[in-house]
Amino acid sequence: MPMNQVRLRRLRMMLNHPFTTSFGSLQEKEFFITEVLDDNGGRGFGESVAFTSPWYSEETVETNHHVIKDFLIDLLRENTINHPDDVTDVFKPIKGHPMAKSALEGAVWDLYAKQKDIPLAEALGGTKQNIEVGVSIGIKPNKNDLLQTIDHHIREGYKRIKIKIKPGWDYEVLKDVRKHFPDIPIMADANSAYTLEDIDHLKKLDELNLMMIEQPLAHDDIVDHAQLQASLTTPICLDESIHSLADTRKAVELESCEIINIKIGRVGGLTEAKRIHNYCREQGIQVWCGGMLEAGVGRAHNIALTTLPQFVLPGDTAGSSLYWNQDIITPEVTVSNGMITVPDKPGIGYFIDDDALESFSVSVETFYL
Numbered sequence: 250m251p252m253n254q255v256r257l258r259r260l261r262m263m264l265n266h267p268f269t270t271s272f273g274s275l276q277e278k279e280f281f282i283t284e285v286l287d288d289n290g291g292r293g294f295g296e297s298v299a300f301t302s303p304w305y306s307e308e309t310v311e312t313n314h315h316v317i318k319d320f321l322i323d324l325l326r327e328n329t330i331n332h333p334d335d336v337t338d339v340f341k342p343i344k345g346h347p348m349a350k351s352a353l354e355g356a357v358w359d360l361y362a363k364q365k366d367i368p369l370a371e372a373l374g375g376t377k378q379n380i381e382v383g384v385s386i387g388i389k390p391n392k393n394d395l396l397q398t399i400d401h402h403i404r405e406g407y408k409r410i411k412i413k414i415k416p417g418w419d420y421e422v423l424k425d426v427r428k429h430f431p432d433i434p435i436m437a438d439a440n441s442a443y444t445l446e447d448i449d450h451l452k453k454l455d456e457l458n459l460m461m462i463e464q465p466l467a468h469d470d471i472v473d474h475a476q477l478q479a480s481l482t483t484p485i486c487l488d489e490s491i492h493s494l495a496d497t498r499k500a501v502e503l504e505s506c507e508i509i510n511i512k513i514g515r516v517g518g519l520t521e522a523k524r525i526h527n528y529c530r531e532q533g534i535q536v537w538c539g540g541m542l543e544a545g546v547g548r549a550h551n552i553a554l555t556t557l558p559q560f561v562l563p564g565d566t567a568g569s570s571l572y573w574n575q576d577i578i579t580p581e582v583t584v585s586n587g588m589i590t591v592p593d594k595p596g597i598g599y600f601i602d603d604d605a606l607e608s609f610s611v612s613v614e615t616f617y618l
């Protein structure tokens with residue numbers, strides 16, 4: 250497929266409010282927007298979900314820069330890409346760095362769909378016209394604050410509430426939440442804050458009727474989660490541990506989890522995300538689309554992926570206004586009654602607000618293919 254240029258743009262945007270997880274707190278977001286261009290004025294966009302610190306996984310904004318600039322762009326230049334699926338194979342010699350790979354691969358997918366004049370969702374094989382979403386709530390200074398935030402989002406219509414937990418902010422807090430909201434779908438995300446020594450403590454969560462507990466144990470573990478899952482009735486969902494279809498197969502075969510959170514960036518791109526989705530569909534494993542506090546471009550990719558049929562649980566793609574006063578796409582992503590209407594325009598289906606993009610830019614580099 251024709252492409253002649255890559256633009257690598259570093260952005261800095263402030264979140265509306267700090268977002269706190271078991272690994273730390275974030276309010277300023279720095280990340281890359283990638284752009285792949287063709288001779289006809291076509292522009293495909295991708296977004297990297299790496300943070301400035303290696304808190305969630307090993308990758309950072311700086312490692313993204315190094316790997317994209319010094320390796321991945323060369324591979325795009327030296328190889329023939331007939332279809333976006335080829336990008337995953339072309340990037341294979343580079344070990345790891347899934348978020349860097351995904352940032353470029355996503356832009357190639359968007360450009361491909363625009364060249365074909367079809368929505369990205371359709372290019373991926375998705376069929377849903379509306380997708381269900383929930384909201385992820387960070388660790389709050391106190392319980393009252395958490396209860397009020399939940400109440401607000403339930404009134405907005407979100408389909409399920411995810412609550413970040415860590416030792417000292419878990420069972421007692423969730424018990425209170427359950428008491429105030431006896432019927433709402435609730436899940437907890439530990440971001441790998443526990444070990445097998447906490448097994449008796451984690452078992453207490455079984456009485457709270459949670460949809461799932463996300464990534465309770467180490468970020469790189471698949472084996473210990475199998476032992477934990479065998480002692481819990483609450484389904485475990487893996488996030489951090491899953492980087493590929495191969496990881497997914499191991500987790501499913503070892504019964505380390507019952508549910509998989511698919512994040513495009515964490516698994517190296519849309520093609521690998523689709524492969525994981527297809528495998529989970531065959532195996533009867535439920536999946537949902539996770540979030541990384543993305544701006545509009547990343548959100549648009551999440552929405553397109555979620556149109557695939559095995560995304561049977563609400564994702565973390567909340568509306569733009571949850572985190573941003575101004576997004577980089579128009580229209581912004583809006584959520585109504587917990588649903589997002591999938592755009593029907595070509596590619597990611599939203600326009601890029603070039604003025605906003607420019608105003609948040611810290612640097613722009615151009616590379617020729």
Ligand code: OSB
Nearest residue numbers: 305385440539540541542543565
């Ligand atoms: O573990 O899902 C996670 C945010 C940053 C890093 C990791 C995670 C999250 C979220 C927020 O839960 C999801 C979102 O709203 O984008």
Ligand code: MG
Nearest residue numbers: 438463464488
């Ligand atoms: Mg998570």
